[in-house]
Amino acid sequence: MSLDCTDIDKIAHLARLAIAPDDRTRYATDLSRILDLVAQMAAVDTTGVTPMAHPLHMAQRLRPDLASEPNQRERFQSIAPLTEGGLYLVPKVID
């Protein structure tokens, strides 16, 4: 599968990455090669093979339902650029 520069722009937007226009061709080539590798693997007959969700052959451990985390708002908000009345302020998301 071959990606072009438009695809790179779209992927970069989805991932919120700023990519310099000059680098787009290189990304397109590299990512296309990765997709080719995936295509090669996808061509293998995997009938009867359970999809692997995780490389470890272990199951998820469960945590008891206890609310033990203290309020650390002051600490967390000390690194936030803008706060007001306990809220984090971010650029407006709805027009």
Add this chain to the structure above:
Amino acid sequence: MQWETVIGLEIHTQLATQSKIFSAAPTAFGAEPNTQACAIDLGLPGVLPMLNAEAVRLAVRFGQAINADIAPRSVFARKNYFYPDLPKGYQISQYELPIVGTGRVEIVLDDGTIKTIGVTRAHLEEDAGKSLHEDFHGFTGIDLNRAGTPLLEIVSEPDLRSPAEAVAYAKKIHQIVRYIGISDGNMQEGSFRMDANVSVRPVGQKTFGTRAEIKNVNSFRFLEKAIAFEVERQIELIESGGTVIQETRLYDAVKDETRSMRTKEEANDYRYFPDPDLLPLEIDDAFLSAATADLPELPDAKRTRFQSEYGLSEYDANLLTASRELADYYEAVARACNEPKLAANWVSGELMAALNKSEGEISASPVSAHALAGLIARIQDGTVSGKLAKQVFEGMWSSGDTADAVIEAQGLKQITDSSAIEAMIDAIIAANPAQVEQYRAGKDKVFGFFVGQVMKQSGSKANPAQVNELLQRKLSA
């Protein structure tokens, strides 16, 4: 052209846990902003999610309640999108392998027929935070207390064919989650939110039309109105030569319309993949039986039992099983007084009216089930007439006293002493010779006049059966 409406619902119900699904931060409603959001909820670097056993247990209970398969192995996935109320840049959800598989619930339609609605799946996921769009001089305020709150997303098949069916189904799911105690279902607090996928197609067409999704409806009434509006909108659009586009719409209750939701976020490409921070969730038989061993009797079973055990009509049985608390209350009254039908009348009549008026919960009723049974017993043994019993009930409601205490205090005891009633009748006959003459001349209607006089004289306390019998005897003498 004749159109058919096709609706599928996605319901997000907040699971009743103490702590979040992947962190030990509390989930209590109404806390100061961001005081219940820990490093995991904030998506700070280096943190790992820790799955809450109780959230899993509650999801399993729901699966069992709708006769669904519980997946012995399910997988958490990342749903990627950027929005400030989701600090990690992805929501942890379940995608290809959800914990609850295909199930079904029954709804009762207006004409009394029962329709089975398929549930495609139900999966565990974390809630996002809240965005506050007002009052921040050009900024949006973010409260992450809700981020990481456990949700069970319940997805129906596109089996619903009208706004009324959609509401009946949503109410049924609401009833089930509250019965089995997995959610408080509080709609004002956002514990039960509905999304409706709505499309129309010409009657007889097999393929579905293009659907629009109405997001985040938090009342049954709005759900019905939003779908009704959307159906009309789509039909008008198609009939005037347009096409429906697949989009997200919001319902505006003030204007009673849906409108396209426009945000700066247009990337509807979630790029799901298994979350490498979480191992597959395995549920063995021991966990399954422990989670479901104490499942209570479900609403449908209870309704059927109320009909057979207490001889209630389907209507009454339906009404009295609406919530588990109400059903338990009714059953306590019925058992204590051994008069199931009278108990049904009192609970669905006077009690419900009083509760509605005071906007109170049945658990806080000033008249306990035992006290109401006591009142019914006094009607049965003739201490108080059916009419005055309502007055006794009002007294019990406002004072919290027993029926006996109110009857005593307000002097509402029925007069069953024949000689006392006879004396009253004699006086009334003596005072109304003209009416006596009319009655004796064959004007039967005048009998009612005498009954009225006796009841008035006795303050409605004379036993009506005795009054009738004695009057008849005296007047024809």
